Amino acid sequence: MTHTDALAGAIATPLIDHHCHGVSPADLDFKRFQALFSESYRPPAPGTTEFQKPLGLAIRRFCAPVLDLEPSCPAEAYVERRLALGAAEVNRRFLRGSGLDSLLVDTGLRSSEILDVPGMAESAGRPAREVVRIEAVAEEVAQSCGSGAAFPRAFADRLAERAQGAVGLKTIVAYRCTFKIDQTAPSEAEVVEAADRWFAAASFAGKWRLEDPTIVRHGLWLGGELCRQRKFPMQVHVGFGDPDVYMHACDPTHFTDFIAAMEKWEVAITLLHNYPFQREAAWLSEVFQNVYYDVGVILNYAAPMSRDILGEALEMGKFSKFLYSSDAFGLSELYYLGALLFRRGLQQVLDRWLEEDFCSLKDAEELIRLVAYENARRIYPLNT
Template identity: 45%
Template structure:
């Protein structure tokens, strides 16, 4: 269990609510962290969504997440809060990556990691390794675009492409608890919702196979991939995750608004495939609306928690304005460095604690209601949706 000071100061919360907030979490969307020791330049690039170093004379530690690392991760590494960046990184190097990862992952209080393996490389921990170091269960989330890349590089010809893709998706889904798409990055969420015909897919595949190592951006093949993934999800009763909102510079933010998915959401409603809107910031209120009116839509805040850090409590509260409590989940979107897992969990707990304290203090909610909501968002909803 994480330490009690993971919760913010203020009026004392009822014991049942504190226990619910500090209970183990299901991190329903994360990535592997680096297994190797990192120099300062590499570390700084992993604590920002920017793809470039900070401008000369500045540092990515001068960000909300940078300040949070020095405040909350430093004590986990036996340093005083607010340790200077150089001192923090020296201690990190002294302990070594394995010990740093073990400490930060375990103190996050995660009972299960659902790991998007679409970014996995030689330097990142696998889902199983994340589980072992974090003292937790671990399962895989299959990224649709990664499966397609494998098919494009191995299929014999364009006519074989649709069948090979369907077979590869079915095989990947057999070992997974969910699927994920990054169509927001590859095209945008304002895609044509109609399923493309076979002729259009084969023609687009012919163009694709002329350069199979290129990044998939063809809108016809992206739509075909998405609908093929939905078919598999329906057959296996799996949810489909969508990256929405805030991300790295590859994304056009205005085209990553989850409200753009409204037509697609309506089209999927009869099939009942759960759609999970990840991250969403600054469109979390749009996501809350979608979750409130469509029975198969769920939402989280993901990387917004870590990157807004001390400001995240306001975002947690804004999501709770409208989203049904059985439709919200916790994720850290941990990636690259274990600090992002630790901080995601910490700011989720602190933000939700503040929101619950206000509602209890104003007599809006009972302590029992607050505890029940904390259990649902922290783990119960994910266990139900992913059938853990």
């Protein structure tokens, strides 16, 4: 028996997807379908399609058979079959085929276009819990609270209310302000002044996108306090996973001061995505007691090369701090592929460790249990 065969049972264990989003309930034509597996706001270059990259290959190779098509069928045939089956059936097949234990769903991104948390639970046939995005709540409150003076109280109340049934909070400070910012808490007077400035500019422009670093910093500390009280993690977006980033300033090691402050409060920080900073994230998990990390989203985008990235993430990474996420958004294919590529990659990495006699089969099986669900269960309040 090869090592691969020996690990097959353990690797099939259900995964907790600790960072994911809703999928689209709409029947998607070619243009809309390919837009949902691009990390850019721009359409593909003239004369090209999104299928001409590793993720496109993986969709045609691994997702086509789930829709009763030949592996690697033409892209047009894939989209046609998807339309013929209807979005509800397609989503059901991919979500139920992902082998998930449960889903922790970030509801702060384009929530009107995708299934909500109960909708995701129903489609997946598995429990789904909510993670609340701090900046999205600030934007929602800003539009109704009237004056800067009323903002701190209204924001605190709404965030606490939204966190009631949630299992964690999430911040996107990285792509609103980068990590290279002052990481101390602003004073209430500074928050009020910044809120007045924000409201005036936003009402004039008709856009409520939060980019003011003072308000974002305030949200971090308000969120941190809530995480401390509720004893649940703060998820922190890092690196790849959104087009509007200054990537060089999204290295999570710039965020050390805030991470250290949260460590004192015993708040777990879960670093999401991390690519191309998976090594920096692993290092932070080694140094700080409260840091956890994943390599969600990039496994889908790297597809055949995803094993190498997973290998880098595990070079020095603590198995007790590494988590699984798909970061799927919009397409249920991204749930399915995320789980498939994670299992394949992890199996290939562990196979090598077994081959080279760095661990026993029992060690490998324990590592799989930790990253598949035990680490997530330890830090998220999933039984409440």
